[in-house]
Amino acid sequence: MVIAIGFEGSANKLGIGIIQDDKILSNVRHTYITPPGEGFLPRETAQHHRDHVLEVLEKALQDAKLNIKDIDVICYTKGPGMGAPLTVTALVARTIAELHKKPIVAVNHCIGHIEMGRLITGSEDPTVLYVSGGNTQIIAYSRQRYRIFGETIDIAVGNCLDRFARLLKLSNxxxxxxxxxxxxxxxxxxxxxxxxxxxxxxxxxxxxxxxEEHLEEWLKTEEYTPEDLCFSLQETVFAMLIEITERAMAHVGTNEVLIVGGVGCNERLQEMMEIMCKERDAILHATDERYCIDNGVMIAVAGLLQYKFDGATKWEETTCVQRYRTDDVHVSWRK
Structure with a gap:
């Protein structure tokens, strides 16, 4: 039995999770929330992580009923993500690994989402829709890589939703x-x-x-309410995502879909995807906010798989990379 701890801090969620093989022992998260109409900036987000990382670590260890010496391997998010927040959790992970002479594993954030989703749902070889604040990708496994079959060419769907919420001054x-x-x-x-x-x-x-161009006019003339616009945006962007997911399924010949990433919590997205899956005699796998939203467990899950097959990351490679592609990772643990 191997116990792994995962540190996640690539955006505004600071998460630390502990697993023992496939068993989740703790999953603690603290979110940096900004005032309505404002996004989160790298410097302030990093400061949030610095302020809370030790209390989150203490809570994760308490929940797991362990101390740091019981941990066998330290895993952390190498990227992709925001540079300043990434470095906070990387620094803590490196410090613990050095102090307690533990092996360390650098994990791709996107791979963490996929492996966490596969573990929780039991899906074997799904077409993956990865939707979050920083990423939008259609992914399927082939020849020891998670291949990207489609993606956003500009901003991520979660970023689109976040910026729309700012226009309406919705709470964060x-x-x-x-x-x-x-x-x-x-x-x-x-x-x-x-x-x-x-x-x-x-x-x-x-x-x-x-x-942005029409919002003031729509609200002034009461042609559309804020509720109508939220409904319209969701229906449009989710339909786009389901279209490319279905096309990828047809191309790779899978009958499973796995939705991962923070936007994957959305019940309407899951409902629309379920309709498409039923029409194709396919199975939809999705998780709730405990595992969709960025968390430390997903880093521990992917890191432990990496560790069992490839060993620890070389110390000189325990860095952070803001742009770290999903298909850059050699997936040695899958056939």
Whole structure:
């Protein structure tokens, strides 16, 4: 039995999780929440992580009923993500590894989401829709790589939702996407928005620009309510994502879909994907906010797989990389 701890801090969620092989022992998270209408900046986010990392670590160890000496391997997020926040958790992970002479493993954030999703849902070889604040990708496994079959060509879908929430001055507590989702349930009128699918890729920046251009007029004339606009944005961007997911499924011949990443918590996205899957006699795998949203457990899961097959990361390679592609990782643990 091997016990692994995972440190995640690539954006505004600071997470530390502990696993023993496939068993989750603790999953603690602290989110940096900014005032309505504001996003989170690297320097302030990094300061949040510095302020809270030790208390989150202490809570994770308490929940697992362990002390740091019981940990066999230290895992941390190498990237992708925001540079300053990434370095905070990397520094803590490196310090613990050095102090207690523990092996350390640098983990790709996206691979963490996928392996966590596969573990929790039991999916074997799914087409993966990875949707978050910083990433939007359609992924499938082939020849020891997670291959990207389609992605955003500009901003991520989560970033689009976040920036839209700022336009409406929606609260960032617990997250902009969650508050959009709740308002969308009350929307009744579908506003025509750009629908931009280019082959297997999608684009969201034009949708956002279109809304920015017309928002004041729509709200002033009461042509659309904020609830209508939340509903319209969700329906449009989710339809785009489902179109390219279905096309990837047809191409690679899979009958499973796994949704991962923070936006994957959205019940409407899951509902729309479920409809498509039923039409294809496919199975949808999705998780709730405990595992969709960035967390330390996912880093521990992927890190432990890496450690068992490849061993520890060389000390000189325990750095951070803001741009770290999903398909850059050699997936040695899968056949």
């Amino acid at each position: 507590d617990p997250s902009p996407g969650y508050n959009i989702e709740q308002l969308a349930k009350k929307g009744k009128k579908l506003a025509p928005l750009p629908y931009v699918v280019k082959g297997m890729d999608v684009s969201f920046s034009g949708i956002l620009s279109h809304i």
